[in-house]
């Protein structure tokens with residue numbers, strides 16, 4: 435019988451942006467050896483070339499997998515984001531092509547929360563300016579504009595995993611925490627949800643953004659919101675570079691209204707550590723500029739590497755899609771002595787009955803069947819005796835609304 439399932443050594447995995455060694459170790463331990471490992475993000479042209487051969491791609495926040503790029507990804511089975519955000523992936527385009535997307539939804543949460551807490555303390559004491567001055571031979575010994583964090587009001591925008599972690603840490607240091615979120619959220623500890631962003635900004639000494647990049651958060655923080663902030667307050671953004679209008683922030687900082695700012699993410703970020711970081715914010719000593727390292731700790735990266743690589747191998751080996759960002763979630767047992775057919779189709783009426791007809795009309799015994807759908811696609815997994823998989827695969831490919839169909843053994 436012809437082989438339809440790929441040998442592991444032929445499954446090509448492209449890993450970009452220097453994902454942690456733990457990812458490579460996990461993949462090697464699972465028998466995957468055909469891995470191209472690149473330490474930085476690559477240009478769109480190179481990406482289009484390389485993705486054409488890849489069955490799996492691993493990226494972090496910098497690589498943009500647009501509809502245009504995915505048009506070149508004929509063999510791609512899954513996209514693995516070794517980070518929280520998946521805004522860099524056109525999820526609709528991936529789903530339409532039957533490409534599953536995975537991420538690490540909370541392995542770097544604590545790292546971001548610790549960073550912003552530290553930044554709030556440093557900014558309230560004016561440390562960035564004093565440090566910069568001392569490096570130039572200055573001596574700014576003064577208590578002017580230098581404050582304890584205790585008793586200050588923290589305003590968190592986006593009270594999700596990171597926002598709540600930060601909330602807990604900030605309360606433990608005596609901050610009063612308020613938050614604004616588009617969804618009603620259970621407040622942790624003594625935190626209080628406020629009804630509008632304006633209300634939050636009017637009262638907060640420290641404002642910190644922890645929203646995902648979505649159409650509703652793109653440029654949500656501009657001149658109007660900066661005007662609503664208290665004089666002498668602080669703005670921190672470790673969410674996405676498209677959330678804050680940098681020109682408006684630059685103007686506000688020039689006016690001296692803010693005590694300082696901490697910005698970790700930028701509208702355009704360098705592709706590698708060899709490229710120059712360009713930003714109008716470079717001129718301000720009272721702004722902490724960090725190179726998108728909110729989640730860059732050894733602990734977070736090691737955990738993310740392992741976690742996402744495990745999701746990749748599980749999907750590749752068994753078809754399991756648990757915790758996928760865009761696919762219906764199906765947890766599948768191993769399938770010894772059987773072949774497993776994976777059928778991804780548009781979620782339209784009549785597909786299932788057509789699939790079932792393939793098996794009844796061809797007298798193929800179904801040993802196991804699993805189904806899950808979401809609003810866009812359906813994912814059906816069927817285990818059959820080995821000798822029938824080739825025939826079934828051929829027939830299933832012709833079922834209406836089929837996006838992708840393959841066999842695992």
Ligand SMILES: NC(=O)C1=CN([C@@H]2O[C@H](COP(=O)(O)OP(=O)(O)OC[C@H]3O[C@@H](n4cnc5c(N)ncnc54)[C@H](O)[C@@H]3O)[C@@H](O)[C@H]2O)C=CC1
Pocket residue numbers: 518519520539540542543546591592593594595596597614615616617644645646647648650651654672673674698699726727728729730
């Ligand atoms: N700087 C870095 O290295 C890192 C940055 N991030 C960024 O942080 C973001 C947040 O991460 P998590 O807390 O894990 O996400 P999450 O999904 O747990 O929480 C996001 C929260 O924002 C809220 N939200 C959405 N739109 C909003 C709006 N327009 N206004 C107010 N609230 C809104 C949601 O309801 C949710 O409660 C990620 O999407 C990612 O972009 C994440 C990790 C590391």
Ligand SMILES: O=C(O)C(=O)COP(=O)(O)O
Pocket residue numbers: 494495496516517518519520542726727728729730
């Ligand atoms: O987890 C996220 O969403 C981040 O922003 C971290 O991105 P990175 O892996 O550091 O490129």
